[in-house]
Structures are given as structure tokens and as C-alpha cells.
Amino acid sequence: MNTGGCSDTHTDRRFCSIEVEYSVENMPASHTIDTERNLITTVWSGEANDAEMCDSLTKYQQDIRSDPEYCSYNEIVDFSKASGFKITTEGLRKLVQIASAGDNQEFRTKMAIIVSAPVAYGLARMYEVYRSLIPKVSKEIRIFRQYESALDWLDGRIHADSD
Numbered sequence: 001m002n003t004g005g006c007s008d009t010h011t012d013r014r015f016c017s018i019e020v021e022y023s024v025e026n027m028p029a030s031h032t033i034d035t036e037r038n039l040i041t042t043v044w045s046g047e048a049n050d051a052e053m054c055d056s057l058t059k060y061q062q063d064i065r066s067d068p069e070y071c072s073y074n075e076i077v078d079f080s081k082a083s084g085f086k087i088t089t090e091g092l093r094k095l096v097q098i099a100s101a102g103d104n105q106e107f108r109t110k111m112a113i114i115v116s117a118p119v120a121y122g123l124a125r126m127y128e129v130y131r132s133l134i135p136k137v138s139k140e141i142r143i144f145r146q147y148e149s150a151l152d153w154l155d156g157r158i159h160a161d162s163d
Contacts, residue, residue, distance in 0.1 A: 050091030061102035080116040112150035
């Protein structure tokens with residue numbers, strides 16, 4: 001994990017206004033943690049498939065979301081740069097199981113999923129529906145086509161379901 005250069009006088013991450021970048025070698029997902037906005041942004045590049053999505057999500061849950069500092073952060077998951085999608089219905093269900101197992105019931109958080117391709121929008125909608133079927137869900141999910149709209153929704157400036 002690269003903390004982006006927090007000064008030694010401010011080792012508590014809550015006082016760092018810089019972003020923390022996290023990536024795993026050979027994983028098509030990279031994560032940026034904005035401690036000022038309380039926001040974790042994940043950008044997916046390359047092809048999205050069941051195995052890599054599940055592996056990346058598991059690693060993300062273990063290394064980032066399980067950290068008490070970040071469990072109340074909202075999230076952006078950006079698939080606009082993904083080159084393709086090979087996701088099955090069973091793979092989506094497994095992703096939902098992994099993701100919901102990592103939810104912290106103490107915090108109500110939001111996740112904005114950004115897509116550009118029609119197939120990605122359909123898969124994101126399926127994911128959103130599957131997540132909504134989980135009892136006591138603590139994460140509100142919306143799908144967007146533009147990054148700015150996603151940020152506006154996360155910041156409470158718009159209340160629309162999607163853009």
C-alpha cells in the first residue's frame with residue numbers, strides 16, 4: 001500500500017488529505033482511498049471475469065474494507081475502462097456473497113457503479129438487484145454512466161437512481 005506521502009507529524013490517516021493507492025500485482029483492479037472525502041475508488045481495467053472479480057473482491061475485503069478506518073467509507077467502482085465482460089449469473093451471485101459478508105452493519109454506506117457499455121449496465125443492475133435481496137443490507141447501490149454524477153450522488157447533491 002502506498003500512503004502517498006503522509007507527513008510523519010500526521011501519521012493518523014484521518015488527517016491526511018492525500019490519496020492512498022493500493023493495487024495488487026496481476027490484478028486488474030486498482031484502489032484509491034480518499035481520506036478527505038471518506039471514499040474508496042476502484043478502477044477496473046482489462047477484461048472482467050468471474051475468477052478475477054472474485055479474487056480481487058476477496059483481496060479488497062481482506063486488505064481494505066476490513067480496516068476499521070475504512071469500513072464507513074462510500075465506494076465508487078468504475079468499470080468504464082474495462083475491455084470486456086465474461087461474468088456468469090453464478091459469478092455474480094458469488095460476488096454478492098463475498099461483498100455482503102464484508103458489510104459492516106454498524107454503517108450505512110453507498111456504492112456507485114460506473115459503466116459505459118450496455119452489457120456492463122445490465123450486469124451492474126443484476127448485481128444491484130441481487131444485493132438488495134440480502135437481508136439487513138447496509139449498502140445502497142446505484143449505477144451511473146458518468147463519474148461526476150456518481151460523486152454528486154455520494155455527496156448527497158442528487159437523489160436520482162441513476163444518470
